[in-house]
Structures are given as structure tokens and as C-alpha cells.
Amino acid sequence: MAAEKHILAVLVEDHPGVLNRVVSLMRRRSFNIDSITVGYSEQPGVSRITIVLRGEPYEVEQVSKQLYKLMEVLKVTDLPERESVVHELMMVKVATKGASRAEIMQIVDIYQAKIVDATPTTLMIQAAGGEEKINALLAMLRPFGIRELVRTGPVAMTRGASGTQIKSHAIAAD
Amino acid sequence: MAVANPKELKSQNGNRTAERVIEVVEEARVLTGAQITCAALEAEGVTTAFGYPGGAVIPFYDAFPTANLHHILVRFEQWAAMAAAAYARVTGQVGVCIATSGPGATNLVTGLADAMLDSVPIVAITGQVIQPLIGRDAFQEVDIQGITLPVTKHNYAVQRIEDIAPTIKEAFHIARSGRPGPVLVDIPKNLFSERAAYSPVEFKGRRGYQPSLVPNMRQVRLAAEMINKAEKPLIMAGHGIMISGGEAEFHEFVEKTGMPVAFTLLGQGCFPESHPQALGLMGMHGHKHVNAALGECDLLVNIGARFDDRATGKIAGFAPKAKVVHVDIDPAEIGKNVRTDVPVVGDAREALKLMLEEVQPRQHSEWRGWIESQRNRVLEAALEDYPEWPEPYTIIKAIRKATNGEAIVTTDVGQHQMWTAQHYGFDYPNRWLTSGGLGTMGYGLPSAVGAKVGRPDLEVWTVVGDGGFQMSFNELATAAQEKLDINVAVINNGYLGMVRQWQDLFHSKNYSEVEILGPDFVKLAEAFGCTGIRVTKHEEIAPAIERARSINGPVVIDFVIEPEANVYPMVPPGASNSDMVHERFDQNEL
Numbered sequence: 001m002a003a004e005k006h007i008l009a010v011l012v013e014d015h016p017g018v019l020n021r022v023v024s025l026m027r028r029r030s031f032n033i034d035s036i037t038v039g040y041s042e043q044p045g046v047s048r049i050t051i052v053l054r055g056e057p058y059e060v061e062q063v064s065k066q067l068y069k070l071m072e073v074l075k076v077t078d079l080p081e082r083e084s085v086v087h088e089l090m091m092v093k094v095a096t097k098g099a100s101r102a103e104i105m106q107i108v109d110i111y112q113a114k115i116v117d118a119t120p121t122t123l124m125i126q127a128a129g130g131e132e133k134i135n136a137l138l139a140m141l142r143p144f145g146i147r148e149l150v151r152t153g154p155v156a157m158t159r160g161a162s163g164t165q166i167k168s169h170a171i172a173a174d
Numbered sequence: 175m176a177v178a179n180p181k182e183l184k185s186q187n188g189n190r191t192a193e194r195v196i197e198v199v200e201e202a203r204v205l206t207g208a209q210i211t212c213a214a215l216e217a218e219g220v221t222t223a224f225g226y227p228g229g230a231v232i233p234f235y236d237a238f239p240t241a242n243l244h245h246i247l248v249r250f251e252q253w254a255a256m257a258a259a260a261y262a263r264v265t266g267q268v269g270v271c272i273a274t275s276g277p278g279a280t281n282l283v284t285g286l287a288d289a290m291l292d293s294v295p296i297v298a299i300t301g302q303v304i305q306p307l308i309g310r311d312a313f314q315e316v317d318i319q320g321i322t323l324p325v326t327k328h329n330y331a332v333q334r335i336e337d338i339a340p341t342i343k344e345a346f347h348i349a350r351s352g353r354p355g356p357v358l359v360d361i362p363k364n365l366f367s368e369r370a371a372y373s374p375v376e377f378k379g380r381r382g383y384q385p386s387l388v389p390n391m392r393q394v395r396l397a398a399e400m401i402n403k404a405e406k407p408l409i410m411a412g413h414g415i416m417i418s419g420g421e422a423e424f425h426e427f428v429e430k431t432g433m434p435v436a437f438t439l440l441g442q443g444c445f446p447e448s449h450p451q452a453l454g455l456m457g458m459h460g461h462k463h464v465n466a467a468l469g470e471c472d473l474l475v476n477i478g479a480r481f482d483d484r485a486t487g488k489i490a491g492f493a494p495k496a497k498v499v500h501v502d503i504d505p506a507e508i509g510k511n512v513r514t515d516v517p518v519v520g521d522a523r524e525a526l527k528l529m530l531e532e533v534q535p536r537q538h539s540e541w542r543g544w545i546e547s548q549r550n551r552v553l554e555a556a557l558e559d560y561p562e563w564p565e566p567y568t569i570i571k572a573i574r575k576a577t578n579g580e581a582i583v584t585t586d587v588g589q590h591q592m593w594t595a596q597h598y599g600f601d602y603p604n605r606w607l608t609s610g611g612l613g614t615m616g617y618g619l620p621s622a623v624g625a626k627v628g629r630p631d632l633e634v635w636t637v638v639g640d641g642g643f644q645m646s647f648n649e650l651a652t653a654a655q656e657k658l659d660i661n662v663a664v665i666n667n668g669y670l671g672m673v674r675q676w677q678d679l680f681h682s683k684n685y686s687e688v689e690i691l692g693p694d695f696v697k698l699a700e701a702f703g704c705t706g707i708r709v710t711k712h713e714e715i716a717p718a719i720e721r722a723r724s725i726n727g728p729v730v731i732d733f734v735i736e737p738e739a740n741v742y743p744m745v746p747p748g749a750s751n752s753d754m755v756h757e758r759f760d761q762n763e764l
């Protein structure tokens with residue numbers, strides 16, 4: 001299924017167990033997720049979860065509606081990828097031997113990455129940016145020997161002045 | 175993509191950020207956690223709870239003798255949840271069940287799942303091990319919050335004594351509002367014995383919980399337009415009509431629009447089945463003419479039902495010529511299983527009120543005439559007066575006749591359930607209780623217990639199979655202890671009949687593990703201090719029913735029936751509703 005990629009920004013109450021509820025929901029409804037990240041948002045008491053998943057529009061709509069059924073979920077936004085900045089962070093430890101060191105540093109430079117730690121036999125490189133850039137950098141580094149790799153998975157934000165805030169605080173009217 | 179936020183604001187609350195806004199409304203008294211829990215329940219109008227004590231709730235039970243609470247001691251926690259759900263369905267109140275930690279709590283799980291799938295408001299209170307032991311695999315510790323995550327509408331693990339009252343307040347609100355469902359509140363044992371100031375609280379809302387009650391007027395008009403234009407419209411009437419209390423509006427709507435009404439399993443009772451516009455049960459064991467109408471209609475108006483696969487059959491063959499209007503309070507149900515042309519998201523009653531204004535009076539005589547012509551007259555005539563014992567339909571029809579259709583009727587799960595659904599003829603709302611979504615065997619007797627406790631003024635019958643009854647007949651002890659006047663009709667075929675029927679029809683009669691030996695149900699009843707009656711002949715049916723009705727207390731009638739009677743008609747699993755089978759057939763004819 002060549003389903004389209006979607007990035008959901010999910011604002012949730014910052015409670016213990018919220019991530020558990022979200023992930024449990026994804027599993028039980030067989031929604032396939034590529035990645036999920038969670039952290040603080042601009043509002044106190046509100047966390048922001050970024051979910052990258054693939055699916056037909058009606059499936060993603062179903063994900064969104066199911067998420068809304070969780071009490072802790074305040075807002076779900078399907079971010080338009082083209083109008084958003086979608087970045088992740090990678091840290092990678094690369095083996096170095098003699099001349100390769102200079103070559104690696106050159107690659108790091110080209111990709112605007114950073115060396116954040118060094119030993120006589122390794123370099124730790126940190127890179128942030130879009131998935132394609134990170135993948136390309138990783139491909140360049142692979143031949144040198146990757147000792148360790150960690151990626152955060154993407155976080156995303158729409159460009160422009162407006163944001164994905166919860167417009168106001170919902171209080172039951174019934 | 176624009177997905178409407180159902181939690182969009184209806185009222186503004188300034189800058190408040192607390193997700194719960196609970197107001198203290200009275201002077202505080204110092205009470206134990208157990209007393210606070212009882213007071214919080216009482217504040218919700220709770221008078222009755224079904225439960226079972228154990229280590230983690232002993233301090234909670236300590237408060238019962240002085241609380242305004244009628245506690246009904248069940249014989250198995252699963253049946254406490256089922257009884258609470260039945261109580262909720264017949265009274266319109268939130269049902270309450272209580273269990274201890276560990277095995278008590280896990281025993282509730284099936285009951286919670288049942289209530290979840292059938293949208294029944296119950297609140298379960300479970301004890302938890304003392305807080306210092308949580309997470310250490312203490313004696314009778316289970317992560318009941320984790321376990322019940324997918325089978326509750328919401329659940330809580332209370333951490334502080336001062337959270338007990340606000341949590342219970344919110345739990346009841348969530349259980350009963352919007353699309354109702356089960357809510358679990360897990361309270362550590364030590365909190366029941368601690369003391370704190372208690373004052374009643376009021377629930378003012380929760381940011382992330384905004385059920386949409388009043389539908390969008392534009393959608394209502396679109397729906398009405400389609401209804402006004404349709405030549406062969408059909409209503410699919412669901413449980414939501416009764417949950418919303420919209421029976422009167424529905425009645426008016428049906429009569430004004432002239433539309434015929436098909437019922438889902440749980441929708442039965444929302445509109446009198448004896449009304450000329452009522453067609454009867456749809457779906458897997460629906461009537462022939464009802465499924466024929468589904469195949470032919472040009473507009474299907476689903477009010478308050480999810481499109482369950484037992485109702486729809488193969489989706490591709492479901493109402494193939496129809497546009498679809500779907501009224502549901504849960505936006506996630508729209509388009510989940512069946513594509514919808516006009517969604518109307520809101521409370522069924524609110525939607526009906528608004529649609530009533532917009533629809534034009536119609537008769538649809540020709541269309542209804544056509545549906546009538548599709549009735550299986552041969553079968554219906556045979557059922558009307560089936561001379562040969564033992565034919566299970568006869569029993570259901572005899573109970574119907576004796577009770578004038580006014581009894582609360584609950585069932586277990588299996589063939590007897592479908593026979594009852596097809597032939598009792600439900601004329602009153604909230605008097606037909608069956609495990610629809612989960613299909614939980616054992617539901618029959620405990621639901622009768624819950625129903626009788628909730629509506630002592632009504633006659634209560636439960637129709638059970640010999641298999642399912644063996645899962646929950648221990649509740650005869652509860653019924654006897656509570657002196658409940660309930661009648662149990664055991665449809666005894668010596669088989670796990672519904673499974674046997676599938677093996678008969680789809681597995682070349684390979685009867686694998688379906689023959690089930692039962693006890694002597696008459697002696698069993700007597701052993702519990704109840705009355706037992708055995709019926710083996712046609713002419714014994716009516717007198718036995720009358721005798722059961724005249725006895726004050728639990729009565730079990732053991733109706734010994736033809737072992738291999740099948741439920742017809744039937745839509746084979748995976749087939750379209752139009753491909754019904756009307757009598758015995760073998761696989762080659764499929």
C-alpha cells in the first residue's frame with residue numbers, strides 16, 4: 001500500500017500514562033506508526049506528541065477521531081507536510097582511522113552537522129534536519145563504520161505566524 | 175486535512191488551565207476515604223451497588239452498614255458488572271459495581287468490555303494494594319488500569335484521598351454523558367482508611383471532553399432533504415435512540431415521514447414492534463422482508479446505531495442502492511465501517527427534534543407494500559401455530575403471550591437469544607436486554623438480577639441456553655438471597671447450540687466439542703432454594719409459564735427442546751444480507 005505519509009500534532013494533558021493511552025489506541029486499532037515523539041509544548045500542563053504514520057486519508061481521519069475520544073487529548077492536527085518544517089535529530093558515533101578523520105569532518109561540514117564528541121578512534125556527530133538530509137548524511141558516513149546510532153524521529157511545525165494551539169479551553173456545556 | 179475538532183469550545187472559561195474545574199460547594203467534614211467514597215456515590219444518586227468484598231476493599235466495606243447503599247452480594251465479579259449494566263439500562267441511571275484488587279478486578283474485565291461495546295454507563299470501583307506496595311507485585315496486585323485501558327471509556331488510578339470525591343464525580347459524568355460507557359476508578363486500600371475533610375464537589379467540565387450534543391443545522395437540513403426526496407427510504411433504528419431518551423421524538427418522526435423501521439439487535443424496543451411501520455430485526459438473523467428492504471432501499475437513515483458487522487453482513491452488499499444518513503453522537507463511528515453521505519453528529523434526540531421540523535409528511539404506501547410482499551409468509555404461518563413440540567419459537571411466543579409483551583426480557587447468548595430477538599415482539603423501550611456487541615455467554619441470569627433490582631415493579635424473564643446458564647447459574651443464590659422474583663427459561667438443547675449450528679451449516683456437521691452435559695436444572699433450582707419446573711411437551715408450556723409467574727421468587731423452567739433445531743433465517747458469515755438462508759441447507763448450496 002503506497003499510502004501517504006501524515007504527521008499528526010497531538011496536544012495532550014501532561015499526565016502520567018497519557019502516552020500509554022495513545023500508543024495503546026494505535027496498536028489496538030491496527031494503525032501503523034512510523035514514529036512517535038513526545039515533549040513539552042508552549043503551554044504549561046500540555047504536552048505535544050508528534051506521530052508520523054502512513055494511511056489513506058479516511059484512515060488518518062479515523063485515527064484522529066479515535067484520538068479525540070481520549071479524555072486527555074485536547075487537539076489533533078494533521079500537519080500539511082509541504083507547509084511545515086519537519087525535522088529530527090540524529091546522533092551517530094563513527095569509527096575513524098588516520099586519514100578518514102579529515103574526510104569525515106568535511107562531510108560533517110557539507111551537511112551542516114556538528115561534531116559533539118571525539119576520541120582517538122571515534123567521532124560523535126550530531127545532525128538535525130529533514131529526513132532526506134539525515135539519510136543522505138548517514139549514507140555518506142556508513143562506509144567509515146557506524147558504532148552507534150540514535151534518531152529522535154521527526155517533530156514538526158507549520159510555517160507562518162499561526163500555530164496549532166488549542167484555541168481556548170473547552171469546558172463542558174451540558 | 176480538516177478533521178473537525180469535536181472538542182471545540184462551546185463556552186469560554188477565561189484563563190483557567192486546570193483540566194478539571196471542580197467547585198467545593200459545602201462546608202467540609204472529616205471522614206475516612208471509605209466514607210468519602212460512599213458520600214461521593216450518594217451524591218451521584220447511587221442507592222444500589224453490585225459487588226464482592228476482598229482484602230483491598232475491606233476498609234471500604236467497613237463504611238457500608240452506615241451508608242445509604244444497598245449492596246448486592248453477587249457470586250462472581252463478572253456478574254456484578256453485568257448486573258450493574260442491566261440495572262443501568264432499565265433505570266437510566268449509572269450502574270455501580272465493586273471488586274477487590276487482583277482477581278476481583280480482573281474478573282470485572284469481561285463485564286466492562288461488554289458495557290463498552292454496548293455503550294452502557296457503569297462505574298466500577300476497585301480496591302488496589304496499599305500505595306507503598308504498588309509496582310512490587312504485591313499479593314493481589316494487578317495493573318487494572320493498564321488492563322482495562324481498551325475496554326473502558328476512561329479509567330483512573332486515584333493517588334490521594336482528596337482526589338476520591340472529584341474523581342468519582344468526573345467518572346459518573348463521563349460514564350453517563352455523550353456516548354455512555356464504563357469507567358473504572360481504582361483506589362488503593364490505604365486511602366480508604368485515611369481521613370480527610372470532605373465536602374461535596376461539583377463538576378464543571380473537562381477540557382478534553384466535549385461530547386457534541388446538538389448537531390450542525392446544515393447537516394440536519396441535508397439529511398432532511400434526502401429523506402424528503404427518497405422514494406424507498408428505510409430507518410435503521412439503534413440503541414442510541416433509547417440512550418438519548420428520544421423514543422417519543424422518534425415515534426413522531428417515523429409517523430410523519432412514513433418510513434419503515436428496521437431494528438438492530440439493541441435497537442429493539444425503541445419503537446413498538448407491533449406498529450405497522452415497524453419491520454423487525456435486521457441482520458444476520460433478521461427477518462427476510464427486513465433484509466430485503468435493506469437490499470432495495472434508496473436511502474438508509476441510521477439513527478443511533480454503529481454499523482456492526484452482525485447487522486450489516488458483507489459491507490459491499492449492504493444497502494447497495496442506498497445513500498446513507500448516519501446520526502451518531504460519536505464522530506468516530508461516522509464512516510468507520512460504512513461510507514456515509516450525510517453525517518449528523520449529535521445526540522439522537524436532539525437530532526430528531528431538529529429533523530422533525532425539516533421533514534415533510536409522507537406515506538410511502540407503495541414501498542411499504544412491497545416490503546410486506548417480501549415477508550416469508552410460509553415460515554410466519556408455521557410459527558404462528560406450530561403444532562409440534564418441541565419448537566423453540568413456541569416457547570418465546572408463549573412467554574410473550576403470557577406477559578402481554580410487557581415484561582423485561584433478557585437473554586444469554588446463542589440460539590435462544592436469536593429466537594427471542596426474532597419473536598418476542600418488543601413494544602417497550604429498555605425492557606430488552608441482551609449482550610449485543612460482545613456476545614457474552616453468562617449474561618442472562620445476572621442481567622435479570624440487575625434488571626429486577628432496578629425495576630422491581632416489572633415482571634422479569636431471562637431466556638438462557640443450557641450452556642450459558644452453566645456459566646452463571648451461581649447467581650440463583652444472589653437472586654434467592656435478595657428474594658428476587660425472576661423467571662429463568664432454560665432453552666435446553668443439550669448443545670452449545672449456536673456453535674453446533676455453525677458446525678452443522680459450515681463445517682459439514684462436524685460436531686466438535688458442542689455436546690454439553692448439564693445438571694438436572696430442576697434439582698439445581700431446588701438446591702438454590704428456588705422453584706424448578708420441567709417442560710417436555712407442547713401442552714405443558716403455557717401452564718408452566720403461568721405457574722412460574724404466580725410464584726414469588728426465582729423460578730427455573732427447564733424447556734427440553736429438539737437438540738438440533740436451528741435459527742432461521744440466517745445470513746451466512748461473510749455473505750450479504752440479501753443472501754439469506756431460510757431453512758436447512760448444505761454447504762454445496764452456498
Ligand SMILES: Cc1ncc(C[n+]2csc(CCOP(=O)(O)OP(=O)(O)O)c2C)c(N)n1
Pocket residue numbers: 586587588589590591613614615616638639640641642643665667669670671672673
Ligand atoms: C463467554 C463466551 N464463550 C464462548 C462463546 C461462543 N458461543 C456463542 S453461542 C455459544 C453456544 C451457547 O450455547 P447455549 O448457551 O446452550 O445456547 P444455545 O445456542 O444452545 O441456545 C457459544 C459457545 C461466547 N459467545 N461467549
Ligand SMILES: [Mg+2]
Pocket residue numbers: 588639640641665666667668669670671
Ligand atoms: Mg444449548
